[in-house]
Amino acid sequence: MPFADRLNNVETSAIRELFKLLGKPGIISFAGGFPDSALFDVDGIREAVNAALSEEPGATLQYGATEGHPPLREQLAAFMASKGVRGLAANDLIVTTGSQQALDLLGKTLVSPGDKVIVEGPTFLATIQCFRLYGADLVTVPVDGQGAQTDRLEQLIAEHKPKFVYLIPTFGNPSGAMMSLERRKAVLRMAVKHGTLIVEDDPYGDLYFGDAPPPSLLALADEVPGARDVLVHCGSLSKVLSPGLRVGWMVGPAELLAKATMCKQFSDAHTSTFAQATAAQYLKAGRMPATLSRVRRVYAERAATMTTALRRELGDAIDFVAPQGGLFVWAWLTGAGGKVADGAVFAKKAIEQGVAFVPGAPFFANDPVHATLRLSFATAPLDKIEEGIQRLGKAL
Structure with missing residues (x-):
């Protein structure tokens, strides 16, 4: 088939390929990046569906505006206001088919072949694939326990003059890192200084385990004059309500939202009005705080169980920063005592022991660190976490 040249820039997801190996009976998987379906508020969603069909059946089942279902846009603006975002109106955001579509729309509207785009190292795998599909030349800024290293980021911005910078400041996938308040403000200042667009992806910010994280870049933007003009914020209900x-x-400058809306018209016309009306009714009913409280409690316990078991079973052969939220533990193999020091090799040995995780190298756009790995604690009950980490210890 005469496929488009752009497909030469991307590969099938390493994570999706890994799932082909998970059919082995009895395998314990820490590989997925999805929430636990047992925690979905099924009763609340059912009530929201019934309310949508009762109150606005025509609008719920009909075609809708590409920008989004008006009641949902209003509810999302209120939801963002509850998280410290001031002055956000319904018309300041568009609804997308998951935040994944927001990234695709950014690629379509902003990236020409050869354009420089700065991403974190490591970063969300689908982001690497999406931006490369449109021909982006990806530049990597290193990440530590406090998120992207802002000193290095400013150097890269000055050197490469990128089309935009893509960051996951709060509990990044896969790093789990939480960017400090000081670094968040520094990002906004340098964005204004250099006139560089910053894309903030925030699917995990509500999944904190203790104290709330620092405000989002969007919530902080009013403290830095001009920052709103160079900031895009992508949000999602997938990790806190239902990915289905x-x-x-997406929140952003009006001219960008207009172009993104035009491109969305070409791709799916609009996000499912049925799904949007359901989400609007759910948010309107006020059930989200209780749902988040439950999810945070469960994930916090699972994260603590996993990190304790990793220290006990793998000892100094592994290193990591205990996550303060999100769905993942990002770890490094140290090779201590002659143990395995390559994530891909370790993954194969782990599968033989009946446990799966994702090697870390694919999460790097450049210069992959092969000693890394990502473990998700979200979908495994406590006993399976304990057993799975014991199996990891044997795989070393």
Whole structure:
């Protein structure tokens, strides 16, 4: 087949390929990046569906505006206001089919072949694939326990003059890192100083375990004059309500939203009005705080169980920063005592022991660190986490 040249820049997801190996009976998987379906508020979603069909059946089942279902846009603006974002109106955001579509729309509207785009190292694998599909030349800024290293980021911005910078400041996938307040403000200042667009992806910010994280870049933007003009914020209900609804949103400068809306018309016309009306009714009903409280409690316990077991079973052969939220533990193999020091090799040995995780190298756009790995604690009960980490210890 005469496929488009752009497909030469991307490969099949390493994570999706890994799932082909998970059919082995009895395998314990820490590989997925999805929430636990047992924690979905099924009763609340059912009530929201019934309310949508009762109150606005025509609008719920009909075609809708590409920008999004008006009641949902209003609810999302209120949801963002509850998280410290001031002055956000319904018309300041568009609804997307998951935040994944927001990234695709950014690629379509902003990236020409050869354009420089700065991403974190490591970063969300689908972001690497998406931006490369449109021909982006990806530049990597290193990440530590406090998120992207802002001193290095400013150097890269000055050197490469990128089309935009893509960051996951809060509990990044896969790093789990939480960017400090000081670094968040520094990012906004340098964005204004250099006139560089910053894309903030925030699917995990509500999944904190203790104290709330620092405000999002969007919530902080009013403290830095001009920052709103160079900031895009992508949100999602996938990790906190249901990924099956495929409801995300994008906040950004009006001219960018207009172009993104035009491109969305070409791709799916609009996000499912049924899903949007359901999400709007759910948010309107006020059930989200209780849902988040439950999810945070469960994930916090699972994260603590996993990190304790890793220290006990793998000892100094592994290193990591205990996550303060999100769905992942990002770890480094140290090779201490002659143990395995390559994530891909370790993954194969782990599968033989009946446990799966994702090697870390694919999460790097450049210069992959092969000693890394990502473990998700979200979907495994405590006993399976304990057993799975014991198996990891044997795989070393």
